[in-house]
Amino acid sequence: MIRILIVDDQREEREGIAYLLEKYKYPVETVQASNGAEASRYIRSHEVDILFTDIKMPIMNGLDLAKEVNEYDPQIKIIIFSAYGEFEYAKQALVANAVSYLLKPIEIDEFRQLMDDVIDSINKRKVLYEKKQQDDMQNRKNLLYKVLTSGRVEEKEEERLCEILFPKENTIYGFLDIEFMGNYFERQEDEFLHFVKMYLGDQAKYIGIYPNKAFLILPYVNRKSLEEQLKKLLRDIKTQTGDECLILISSQVTEIHDLIEQLKRMNEIHMEVLGYGDQIIAVADYYNRTEYYAADVEIASKQLVTAIESKNPDLVREQNKKFISCICSLEKVSRLYIQNLLYSIVKAVYDIVPGTVYEKVLILAEALFQENDLKTMLKEYERIIEFMMDSLENEKVDESRIVQNIKNLVEKEYMKDISLNYVADKVNLAPAYVSYIFKKETNQTLVKFITDVKMQKAKQLLEEGNLKIVQIGRACGYGNQSYFNRLFKNYYGVTPKQYREKV
The missing domain is CATH 1.10.10.60 (Homeodomain-like)
Structure with a gap:
């Protein structure tokens, strides 16, 4: 829907414009501000299609507001309405790129004709813009998807990919890999783009890949400053929806081959990072901050495997409790490292349970290794351990019955x-x-x-x-x-x- 911001220090004037828009059933949303400064702040944090502003107002007048808005976003249609008909005002309105200068009191026919023309112009522009955006988005998505899946770009596609991803020559770019636990982009893509514009500006190019994964390419800035802005973005997302996100920041990228190399490194990190929890990780720093090995965990996992092989329930419970405690005490963990430990334990479980429940163990293991979050992964792992304990108890009952039958057979x-x-x-x-x-x-x-x-x-x-x-x-x-x-x-x-x- 088209949004109109009506600015006038007289409430009656603002309400009058809003009344006309409602009376003639224009498909618009109206917002009001009492002076230019208030309107300027609103425009910088919200999308506005039409600015309706008076000239003489306190703090910031309408002409200064119009000039500022035209510089900030030339796509906003500016309509000035005033009781002053001096040519000097009209000339300044033209300089500010206003589409019309209406005199108070407003003539209804003139107002309606102007609104019809402006709204029609905006709708046509939006249709063309949306089509261009969709085409551009699909091209970017297709090409980047190919890079992500194949790790290479054909020579004939390289030039087009450069045009899409690196539009400015002699500019160093940064690349953000953004992945959520849930299908955030499927639900909140528009809000995400709003946050991106607010914190990263208009130059950040958004490329949606999956319902939970997207990429941003933007001119490379000071990384510390970028991380601060990303923290604000994650904070707002967390406040709004509670979604958790992992953001990977590439090193500097100047050409396609740099991009491909960074994508490979990012894929490696995704394979190793356990859980998200709103993390921001720079590719260049990653291997300095990941803990691949913890002696206590390694020892605890081996002791647990031995306990499982012994089929001693009490010993299994004791060693499993110790193993979980060691895992949870780690500050930084590699997903692959934890998965390898859990794999050795699950294999030990598979080897000792009765053959009749092999399939159930495999189903539980599949659910376990599909998880990324440590808490959820350990929950699925505990299900496997509990299932094993139940199976051993059932097996013990069955074996006792079988042995008694054997004794009866021999005695008979x-x-x-x-x-x-x-x-x-x-x-x-x-x-x-x-x-x-x-x-x-x-x-x-x-x-x-x-x-x-x-x-x-x-x-x-x-x-x-x-x-x-x-x-x-x-x-x-x-x-x-x-x-x-x-x-x-x-x-x-x-x-x-x-x-x-x-x-």
Whole structure:
């Protein structure tokens, strides 16, 4: 919508102009100021299309205001209305580039014709400007996107890219890479451009790439001054929407090859910086401020991996708490460094959980490694640890049940030639896994348990005295009598015959 600023020290005059605009239903927004100084301040912080101003006002008169506005933004249409018809005033209005000089009281027909012409002119200019901006923006976006994705520019495109990005010869430029956690530009692009104009001026070229990422190219200024202005910009964004942002400041750029090199460095930084939290980082200084290695964290991560491999829940909880504490104590961290540590821990989790939950671990890991923010990343990591602990608890219950079933099977079928493979086939599990869980649960091998059961049964049958010794051996699953005799003697120190005689 077109915005009109009406300036007059007489409130009735301002209200009169506003009334006419409303009465004849002009599609405009009206704003009022009581003197030139107030109007000047407003124009420097807001977009204005038409300035309606009286001449004689306190602090700053209308002619001085018109001259100042024409120098600040020649696109603003200036209309002067005054009770003074002297030629000198009209001449000064022409010098100030006013489109019209209306005498009070205003003639309605003249006013309406003037407004129709001015608004039509503004609308046509805006349509052309917006189309040019859209075309220019798309060209810039396409070319820069190509540079970002391929890291190179074809020779035939280099000249056009230079025209778009570096319009002034012999000018050193700076390049800002701006990335938000959320889709800020999709929601607040207009407000962002307003902040850019306010703090960085009209020369900053905006190039939108993604809903959360954009670039600014501007003449290189004192970096300290630039950082101060960027802090103000981030402060206003934070106040308005709460969005967090990372801004990377390039080194000086004078040609396309400089730009490509800086983009590569910026991509490297994005891969390493963990979280945003309204950071402003100069590419030239980055590697002096990033901490890649912390001994306490490294040790804590290795101890945690060992605890996970031991499947000891209490030890895992203790070491995990220590690891998290070490991570949170770091003042500066590299995202790649933290991700590498977490990868080694997640791999240890993947290696020890039951095969039935592998897919769930992979889904949780994918969510973890998509995060940039440290707090969110650790939250996703904790979900993996908790899932592992639950899986181990469930596995422990299942393994106890499986081992009990194995014991019941052996005690029921002791008279058969029972082997590890026989038991594994009966419980539908791999022999190696059966051997592993039985030893873990009972602290003895399955073969030892089978032999114990058979020997106890043989001893019982010998005590009952109803069967011959050879029959007892076969009843306990031993077809080889000599082997049965040797095994029994190893267990009880006497042969089956000697044991029966003793009983």
